[in-house]
Amino acid sequence: MELDFAKFTKYSKPGPRYTSYPTALEFKDDFLYDDYIKKLESQDSSRPLSLYFHLPFCKNACYFCGCNVVFTSKEDKMLRYMDYLKRELAILSKHLDMNREVIQMHFGGGTPTFFSAEQLDEIITEIKKYFPNFADDAEISCEIDPRHINEDQMKVMAGHGFNRVSFGIQDFNEKVQQAVHRIQPYNVTKDAMDLARKYNMHSVNVDLIYGLPFQTLDTFKETLDLALTLNPDRFAVFNYAHVPWLKKTMRKIDETTLPRPDEKLAIMQYTIDFLTSNGYKMIGMDHFAKPDDELFKAIEKGELHRNFQGYTTKGGADLIGVGLTSIGEGVDYYAQNFKDMPSYEAAIxxxxxPFERGVMLSDDDMIRQYVIMELMSNFKLDIKRFESLFDVEFKVYFEDALRELEVFAAEDLISVSDEHIECSETGTLLIRNIAMPFDAYMQQHAGSSKTFSKTV
Structure with a gap:
């Protein structure tokens, strides 16, 4: 893939990653607690469930991290949090049909494996007490810091049916690791990978980040070479989102050491060429998978989905968020828990x-959500299918958006017909930009440079 760097850098501007639509910026206090409870109690019991559990603790700060974390090494804080998780589940059981089929569960953080094997066993056992109906083919996954995993923990997860893990690498270069305060030698990651294979995790993902301090194309080539020797099933290669106005730890990064946009583009282009030449296919934004992976099969059929847990084949489920800062999603709402521990505990x-805020989706929101998520997931939109689902004339409803897309069409980044909008191979790299014209809320954020990360 040959990129015109001058062409691409002109598209670099703040834009959402669209893990949701509307984005979390639109979550408001006027979606009240009683509104949320009514939504939970009126959910269609025939719809399956996707569960997200936030385990927020980390021992030290990684300066690049955008997650909601609590830094501690105190055992009593973790035990206290476990108690509140159990109590949250008990309250949830009063408002939700817990016997619905669970087709997906994900542990995120923080560092979920900061909890000991015994603690993880206790947490998972409690979850399954309240949610007894896990599908035989449920996707059960966990984010893992390779520096904090041992065989006892992996054995517990395997015993409870976990079948997918994601290892954070970010970069193997020592200078980069020092700059972002995350020292993680290759052999530590290799040992973690070997454990995952030993305990038959069906899918192992590794995360890399480009755009970090002191990264160059040459140093990232070395990281890719080392990562490839681990033979993961999937790669996630993220563009670093530098948002120091939101994350205080990012202020510790010297911005003069960050690679320029043209260097980042060179890294991105090389990464795509490298991974595709080594048997991986680009799946959604920032993701790569082997051709026999279920994600690749799903995008070939146009059935890939996107939610707060990333890309998944498990669509059509209601997402229930449990724990500090977790986000849930229903057919026509999003709901987020408190982000600070005192408020979280006080509610329970x-x-x-521990619900804090959310948003009720209007008909317009749901129409735009469908279009944006289809583009973000599958790089294309079936216009006729859209019109049959929503009973609106696409080109009339989105006249303004289609006018904005003309510049992308003129540069062969997308093609637009009466039946489809489809991204070219190069256009997929600008999918956030291509989705933005369909976002009704972008105009109110247009004047702010401190709202979203840069798209390039």
Whole structure:
């Protein structure tokens, strides 16, 4: 793939990653607790469930991290959190049909494996007490810091049916690791990978980040070479989102050491060429998978889905978020828990779910959500299918958006017909930009440079 760097850098501007639509910026206080409870209690019991559990603790800060974490090494804080998770599940069981089929569960963080094997066993056992109906083919996954995993922990997860793990690498270069405060030698990651294979994790993902301090094309080539020797099933290669106005730890990064946009583009182009030449296929934004992976099969059929847990084949489920800062998603709403521990605990102490805010989707939101998520997931939109689902004339409803897309069509980044919008291979790299014209909320954020990360 040959990229015109001058062409691409002109598209570099703040834009959402669209793990949701509307984005979390639109979550408001006027979506009330009682509104959320009504939504939970009225959910269609025939729809399956996807569960997300946030385990927020980390021992030290990684300066690049955008996650909601709590830094601690104190055992009592972790035990306390486990108690509140159990109490949250008990309250949830009063408002949700817990016997619905669970087709997906994900542990995120923080560092979920900061909890010991015994603690993880206790947490998972409690979850399965409340949610007894896991599908035989449920995707059960966990984010893992290779520096914090041992055989006892992996054995517990395997025993409870975990079948997918994601290892954070970011970069193997020592200078880069020092700059982002995450020292992780190759052999540590290799040992973690060997454990995952020993305990038959069906899918192993590794995460890399480009755009970090002191990265160059040459140093990232070395990281890719080393990562390939691990033979993961999937790669996630993220563009670093530098948002120091949101994340205080990012202020510790010297911005003068960050690679320029043209260097980042060179890294991105090389990464795509390297991984595709080594048997991986580009799946969605930032992701690569082997051709026999279920994600690749799903995108070939146009059935890939996107939610707060990333790309998945498990569509049509209601997402229930449990734990500090977790986000849930229903057919027509998003709901987020409190982000700070005192508020989270106070709500549960009062016998309530730790819900803080959310958003009820309008008909327009749901129409735009469908279009944006189809583009973000499958790089194309079936216009006729859209019109049959929503009973609106696409080109009339989105007249303004289609006008904005003309510049992408003129540069062969997309093709637009009466039946499809489809990204070219090069256009997939600008999928966030291509989705943005369909976002009704972008105009109100247009003047701010401190809202979203850069798209390039």
């Amino acid at each position: 102490d009062a016998g309530k779910l």
